[in-house]
Amino acid sequence: MGLRLLLKREDLNHTGSHKINNVLGQALLAVRMGKTRLVAETGAGQHGVATATAAALLGLECVVYMGEVDMERQALNVFRMQLLGAEVRSAVSGSRTLKDAINEAMRDWVATVESSHYCLGSVMGPHPYPWMVRELHRVIGDEAREQCRQLLGSDPDVVTACVGGGSNAIGIFSGFVDGDAALVGVEPAGGAAIGRGVPGVVHGSKSFLMQDEHGQVLEAESISAGLDYPGIGPEHSHLAAIGRARYESVTDDEVVAAFELLSRTEGIIPALEPAHALAWVSRARGELAGQSVLLNLSGRGDKDVDQMMGRLAPDGGSSGGGSSNGDDGRSG
């Protein structure tokens, strides 16, 4: 690609993504507060799987809300959560994706707050969640910074990560926000809160939000269940507003191409979410030539293989050149 790409391997975490960093912290906090039950929302299922895992480990009851649409496209993760002893409840309102799962989790939580902790899965929601979740993920940035200094002798030129609510991105950014590295968050084109949003207040925080002229929240649309969210964590809106980070968006087709590219060239099958960040790097390779780019590989792609099988031709792995045919008509 003509640049030096460093991958922060959050995909190697137990349960397959960065989500476990946040979940373990919150689950311990729940126990400390005397709560016996965790409630969570999940999009791709990775946060749900991580929450179910922590609940199993700590002997807590666990209920995970998931949009009906996402339960279909991430069926593997639904079964994983159930294996781990969690109850998965489908959110059937609105767009039946992440936003609606959050609504349902909040409704559960207000009714059960005496026994339940809401283990929110991204850097959003009411205070103190955005701050707490960022602190629990800053380990990503702290580790990456130390590793970069060993490998490069300095910070990288660019730090990039995908952004749904923005937890993996804020985690890696927090290691570099005080330095000189350019910070680039990558949103899906169909869920670009900063790219297409205006300020709004939903789910307990004020941030950029995709909404209509009347303030009705729009439905995001993305190939990736984990990024299918019309809002973004408030700290990202702040970083964008002060010009410290910038936010790009990529299309589903670019993401599929990046998914195939990393699989074929590095032997790493990424989750569709971090494939967004790679898709941007791939598109911007000219601009990035000769630079060092740190990418947060927030999760692995096992959960997405089934969905990709439906989208790519039966022998999609041999279409050559790392590019997908990008034919939406064939998506499953």
Place this chain on the structure above:
Amino acid sequence: MSTEPGALEAALRARRSQGGKALVPYLTGGLGDWQAGLAAAADAGADAIEVGIPFSDPVIDGPVIQEANDRALADGITPLAVLDALGRLDIGVPLAVMTYYNIVFRFGLERFASVLAERGVAAAILPDLPLEETGPWAEAADAAGVETVLLAAPTASDERLGRICARTRGFVYGVGLLGVTGVREELASSAVVMAGRLKQVTDVPVLVGVGVGTPEQAEEVCRVADGAVVGTAMVRRMMDEGPAAVGELVGRFRRALD
């Protein structure tokens, strides 16, 4: 703080000083023949009416009011259309709009407050706007002469209840249980407890809502509270049977409270 009470608070205080209990039904704006529903409710003895401005993500609402919001939005209702309709309505009882903060934020705080005042709407209820964040809206509302009704949750400390009651206008909305709107088999014990705790700290009318679904439950909570807000039961009636049935149900609540 010592300003004249607004139209909503005046009506509720008048009911109380006559030894009565206040009845405030809720209907979702834009749902079917909702304006006829409001008129029927007023005729049947409502002291004031709460009118929902539909929102895409009504997180404090259970399935029935969610469905009402979705249906009204699918029929193309907008915030301004609800307010304009309220402005043309002349049903003789104070109106309070209930909606979510993003609707108001997007509309513009000052503009929303002044449109409410121009359309003759007495008050606003914004359940997802916590006390700590109420300032800018409440100032705009005060300036326009619009009452801002605050909610008090069962989890709030007495100290917090005091601060909520000091800032609320119109009445204080005691949330009857931990949970979302919806009809329950029985009145939660928390409803009466909530009413009692609020009565201890304020002279502002104390109304309890959320989980008050039958005339018997309203009567029970009003042994302590100054009144009740009834939402889901009204909306269910509106969706299933229409405005006349809403009037009939309001009448039954009225008789139970009198």
